[in-house]
Amino acid sequence: MTVTEVEGRRLTLTNLDKVIHPATGTTKGELVHHYAVNAGTLLPHLHDRPLSFLRYPDGPGGQRFFTKNVPPGTPGWVKSSEVPRHGDAxxxxxLVQDLPSLVWAANLVVEFHTPQWRATxxxxxxxxxxxxxxxxPATVVECCVLARWLRDRLAEDGLASYVKTSGSKGLHLLCPLVPAPAAEVSAYARSLAELAAAELPELAVAVMRRAARPGKVFVDWSQNAAAKTTAAPYTLRARESPEVSTPVTWEEVAxxxxxxxxxxxxxxxxxxxAAHGDLLGGLLNAARARPLPAVRRPRA
Incomplete structure (x- = not known):
C-alpha cells in the first residue's frame, strides 16, 4: 500500500506491483502511471461525461464487471452527476474532472467508458x-477500408471525422456535433450504417446478428443511444497486452x-x-461542431 498526495488530495494506492497484463508483465503501478502522465490529454475527453467503469482488478483473465453507479468507498471529493434512467429513478x-480523481479511478483498474453526451x-x-x-477473418485492415468510405460520406454531409483504434480489434470514427437528441443521432448513424451495407455488401454489415458478421465489418451505430457508452480515448483495455484506444491519423488508416x-x-x-499532439483535439473544439445532418437515404 502506498499513500501519496496528488494536487492536495490524499490517495491510497494498493498492489502496485501486481501484474495486470500478463503478456507483457505490466503492473498496476505502470497502469496508474499511464493515466497520470497522460492526464493532460485524456482528461478533456472525460470532462463532464458520466463514466462507466469496466473493472478488471485481477487482470483480463479474472473477474470483470461493469460499474455505472458511484462505487462504494468513493472519496467525497470525487464529483458525480445524476443520470436519467428510463423507467427508473x-x-x-x-465524473473524473481532475488528476486526483483520475488516479483514484485508475487504482480501481478500469476501462473508462463515456456516453456521447455531457452531464450538463x-x-x-x-x-x-x-x-x-x-x-x-476480417481485421482492422478491412475496418480501415470501410472507415475511409464512411469518412467521405460524413464529409458529404458536412461532418469532420476523427479516428482511433478501439484498443481491441477495430476502429472508432467520431464526429463533433452541435448537441442533438441522442435518438436522432442514432437514427442518422443507423442510416449511414445501412447505406454502407447496401453499397459495400461484401465488406459492411449493419445488423447486430453475429451470424451475419464473419469476414465483414459490423458498423455498430447503436452506441449513439443515450444509455450506451464507448471506450474513451487513451483508455487501457482489459486484454492480455496493455492495449490502448489510440487516436491515429488518416494517413495511417490509408x-x-x-x-x-x-x-x-x-x-x-x-x-x-509528443509527435502528434492530441489527434482527437478537434472533438473538443466547439467551432468544429456541425448540426446533425438529415437521415441518409439509399442512393437511387
Whole structure:
C-alpha cells in the first residue's frame, strides 16, 4: 500500500506491483502511471461525461464487471452527476474532472467508458460515434477500408471525422456535433450504417446478428443511444497486452496493410502524443461542431 498526495488530495494506492497484463508483465503501478502522465490529454475527453467503469482488478483473465453507479468507498471529493434512467429513478455516476480523481479511478483498474453526451446536457449528444467491429477473418485492415468510405460520406454531409483504434480489434470514427437528441443521432448513424451495407455488401454489415458478421465489418451505430457508452480515448483495455484506444491519423488508416500496424500499448502512447499532439483535439473544439445532418437515404 502506498499513500501519496496528488494536487492536495490524499490517495491510497494498493498492489502496485501486481501484474495486470500478463503478456507483457505490466503492473498496476505502470497502469496508474499511464493515466497520470497522460492526464493532460485524456482528461478533456472525460470532462463532464458520466463514466462507466469496466473493472478488471485481477487482470483480463479474472473477474470483470461493469460499474455505472458511484462505487462504494468513493472519496467525497470525487464529483458525480445524476443520470436519467428510463423507467427508473435517476442514478449517480462518477465524473473524473481532475488528476486526483483520475488516479483514484485508475487504482480501481478500469476501462473508462463515456456516453456521447455531457452531464450538463443529458441525452443531447455532442458527438457521433461509429464502432467498426471486424468479424474474423476480417481485421482492422478491412475496418480501415470501410472507415475511409464512411469518412467521405460524413464529409458529404458536412461532418469532420476523427479516428482511433478501439484498443481491441477495430476502429472508432467520431464526429463533433452541435448537441442533438441522442435518438436522432442514432437514427442518422443507423442510416449511414445501412447505406454502407447496401453499397459495400461484401465488406459492411449493419445488423447486430453475429451470424451475419464473419469476414465483414459490423458498423455498430447503436452506441449513439443515450444509455450506451464507448471506450474513451487513451483508455487501457482489459486484454492480455496493455492495449490502448489510440487516436491515429488518416494517413495511417490509408496505409494499414497489417493489423499490427494499428496496435498500440501504453508504452507507445507518450511518443505518439509528443509527435502528434492530441489527434482527437478537434472533438473538443466547439467551432468544429456541425448540426446533425438529415437521415441518409439509399442512393437511387
Amino acid at each position: 435517476p442514478a449517480r455516476q462518477v 446536457e443529458p441525452e443531447q449528444a455532442d458527438r457521433l460515434v461509429l464502432d467498426l467491429d471486424p468479424g474474423s 496505409g494499414c496493410a497489417d493489423p499490427r500496424e494499428l496496435a498500440f500499448t501504453l508504452a507507445d502512447v507518450p511518443d505518439r502524443i
